[in-house]
Amino acid sequence: MSSYQGPMKVKRISEVGVAVRSIEKSTRLFVELLGAEAGPIVDMPLYSMRFRMCRVGKVDFELMEPVGDEGVIAKFLKTRGEGLHHVAFAVDELAEGMSSLQRQGVRFVADEPLEGHGDCVDYAGRPVSGRSRFIFSIPADISGILFEFIEYPEDYQTP
Secondary structure, rough: OOOOOOOOEEEEEEEEEEOOHHHHHHHHHHHHHHOOEEEEEEHHHHOEEEEEEEEEEEEEEEEEEOOOOOHHHHHHHHHOEEEEEEEEEEOOOOHHHHHHHHHOOOOOOOOOEEOOOOOEOOOOOEOOOOOEEEEEEOOHHHHOOEEEEEEOOOOOOOO
């Protein structure tokens, strides 16, 4: 077992996930109202969704649109409507940070960090070597907020 004893070592907020019904409509709003830089649309068939990163200042907003009626985002929209889905933090040492938070009573959606699926690209669609690792916490354990903790590949350009 790791000797890591402190809190999760958060580097920064890296993204804010937003569940949307129309990625195109939401992109227009982010670009026109907030001056966002919109990245490419990325299909995620495993999660029945597609997403686009829109960078505003130093934060990426992950606009997530369902594909079909059964995925996580489709279910979220049915029960809660459009809006904030999660807040993600860039971290180092994800597994050790998870262990630390688990010792403090935080639960996660899986026992181990999950691997990013497919080729990794940064917000602008540039290929990145390696894959990210990530995990979502159970919202009830941290003030009702769904937090995602992401360990990015070394050459991923986060804000």
